[in-house]
Amino acid sequence: MDQSIEDIKGASPWHDAWKRLLKNSLAVFGLIVLIVMILAVIVGPSIIEWTTGYTYDLVPSQHDLVKAMPPSISHPFGTDDLGRDLLARVLQGGRISLMVGIISTFVSLVVGVSYGAIAGYLGGKMDNLMMRIVDIIYAIPYMLIVIVLLAVFGGPNTKALVTWIPQIVAGSLLLILGILLAVRIYRKIVTRFSSTAGLAAQYLLKGLLIVILAATLFGIIYFSSIALGSTSLGPSLANWYGTNLSQGVSQIFLLFFALGLVSWLTMARVVRGQILSLKNQEFVIAAKATGVSPFMIIFRHLIPNALGPVIVYATLTVPAVMLTEAFLSYLGLGVQAPYASWGSLSLDGVKNLAIFPWQLIFPGVTMALTLFSLNFLGDGIRDALDPQTRKF
Amino acid sequence: MLTFIIRRLLIVIPMALLVVTVTWVLIRIAPGNFYSGEKKIPAAIEANIRKKYGLDQPWYTQYGMMMSNVIRGDFGDSLKYQGQSVNEIIIRHLPYSATIGVLAYLLALLVGLSAGTIAALKQNSLFDYGSMSIAMLGLSVPNFVLGPVLILIFAFWVYVLPPARWGGISALVLPVITLGAIYAAYIARLTRAGMLEVLRSDYIRTARAKGLDERTVLFRHAFRGGIVPVVSFTGPALAGLLAGTVVVERVFAIPGLGNIFIQAVQNRDEPLILGIVAFISIMILVFNLLVDISYGFIDPRIRFE
């Protein structure tokens, strides 16, 4: 009897899905590979440094003509053109590649899910407008966006960005709070005095809202005119703040955000589609009928129910973003030396493919294995969340 | 239906203009410009050039001038390639990219649809596992790795195909495979999933209960529903193909639009960037429209309001 109660307790959909996932051997394989990979990437470089003294940027001071050495006991993955230990570089590259994948996906999750959910929930004209905006951004080559983001805020300007972040965040928060407050007061007043006084207050508040909107619009125009009036914003900001950050590191962090900001579009579409099909179901109508606020409906009722496809899409975004990062590194826009990512390492390997094949094989296989595992895990999660499509 | 198409086509124009605007703003925000390149130009000459291109005007005048030119379809001359209009450059380099892109997508459709369909029909067979593993591999290998590896194998080990450059059908084989591989993999997976979903549905059981043979069931009854995901994938695929051509053009030294675009961005060749972006964005928007229209042809339940 106790047994059956336990069973009933554990029979939540998520628990069920987890059990099904564990039955899928390919997905479990993917999960294990990923866990091992993450652990190796976190502790690996330190272990190598303690045991052998090699790091990702340690150039040995030997005077051999050819510094690229094939795999041996001291260098299991061989060395690169400069004689740096490839294993240490692959592990360090893994840190960046995995972080690119995870952080960018996280950014795309936060932006895409909220945007898609709001568009889908509001529906009608607002939905149309928001999705047209997505269409427009879709139509701009993402390379251009990433290049501009990296160029504007990259290098010496990162400091400017860093200093600007609190202002930007505080500004937008204040704006949102102001609007919310105005709406609150407006509602209160409307319900309190439904007479002429209320009507007057209504107009007053509408006017206030217009003033607030006009002020923001003016602010945007003012700032952009400053930015566009001087030939470019970058140098002037650089002059204001002067100091340089460590360029390599700042570039990497910018890359995370830039990639996240261009990969939320599909996520927004996926979530919107889900919300559109969910929002007319009975449980949402019930929530509305009991007076739950739109905000709570979106975040407590709709998003959790749309989570399945979101999780699946997220696991598929990680490999896609990692490939994009590799592509940007290929164009010289990604990770800067001496740092490396799996993408840039594979690229270096490609150049010497005919003579030093291990330089492509090891980073390439490591990357492919990780992407493989992520894809398998994504497939497994999809099958586990949607038992209908599972294989017999 | 017709009004729907016309209305959507009319929306394409302002949207393309918006894309151009955003691009223009992005170019202007980015530090540096065409003249901050390698050569230092004397201040007086730079001032002259600035005057010639209207760069001494306030930003809104410049924007207005740019927009009025764009609306007339005239993007002016490239800054880098003196005396050549942007339109000429696009027309000259487009055929290379378009050929590779179209062939790659056709190849991907052919391979992906057939592999996906067969895999769905023979679910859990050796073919299913084999083709889906290859598809997974295709998704996990970047094309800038695949290209060189193919060159190494087919041009340097087995001397059957030229390693790079344009000319002849044989020169097309490797770039098209390199570009198409990842899409073939995607389409195969989408087709398989879509087909499996449809093949399990009640109306397929009805079709079988009528005594139709498997071929008729597949092609008349299952195919339409099964390829809906593939059709929706066409929009994102197009955007991806454009990025993909950049890599393929670099790897195989093909003078396509992608290469020109990267150079233009690196040179801050503003008119050329704007021209290419406008062209690409209109293409993407029109393709998305075509995808939406084709939904209507595939699924009669979709109504155009």
Place this chain on the structure above:
Amino acid sequence: MTVNNDAILSVRNLKTYFQTEDGLVRAVDGISFELKKGETIGIVGESGSGKSATSLSIMRLIQEPPGKIVDGTIDFDGVDILKLPLDEVRKIRGKRIAMIFQDPMTSLNPFLKISTQLMEVTRLHLDHTKRQAYEHAVRMLKTVGISDAEQRINNYPHEFSGGMRQRVMIAMALSCDPELLIADEPTTALDVTIQAQILELIKDLKARMRTSVVLITHDLGVVAGMTDKIIVMYAGRVFEQAPTRELFAMPANPYTRGLLRSVPDPAHEDGTELYQIPGLPPDVAQLPAGCPFAERCERAEDICRRDFPPFVQINAEHHSLCHFALEVHEGSQKEALVEVSA
């Protein structure tokens, strides 16, 4: 049982198993029945009792894997369908045996016009030309009561209501004048008023075309007025098999009794609560050793939980799977007498 020449369909010891994640499901576990020409047989049972698996087995439409017809014979007009190659089965499907499915919303192809779906049957089986097939399709639509058939034939399924779609399904099934019609819960997904219309239609067409019918349902009320005999299925087994009248009057199985008592009876509306069989249908992947109904049976004794019940023959046409079949039958008989005298 001897092979009856009158029999259009004779199922013997049919076993259809499914391999699932939870283990082997014996969806149909050794059932036998016989259907004479022009007869209607009702197969009744709760969901998961194996009714649909039985009908799909007759059509050879069991998805393999996970399903598999493990054992038994299905003689259709003297030929064992299970031994035929698939090509031969396809010549029977749609032409000599036709099927109507439960959900008219999903059973018609949403991507194709009604005309295409109707015409392809007769073009395939009756070698109709396009024109013949079209005219035949219009005629069939009129037969099933779609008035403006000439216009409606060019519509898509989503432009029809549920009841209309089921009429289209019936038109499609009867296009080739089949000898056997299998109707798998044809009215379950429909409104009550539409249900009656559809049943009336099937009854009417059956009488006109002299088609034999297998009517599958979970609703005893549906089969009462339509069938010659009834099979009650539970957990993949035939629990009771009898002519309709006898089954209703003198059930010889506690499960059938339970089912009958849970049918609302307007004639005896006296405010008493409607009977309900306690518990849930068993998990067919993990059946106990004894009688699968024992857990829910009012009459269960130790023997029921220990031994699998015998298939008791009560008279020539009446069988029941129960340790106490005869006693239950007698009890029912007495009750019936009391009722008649009262």
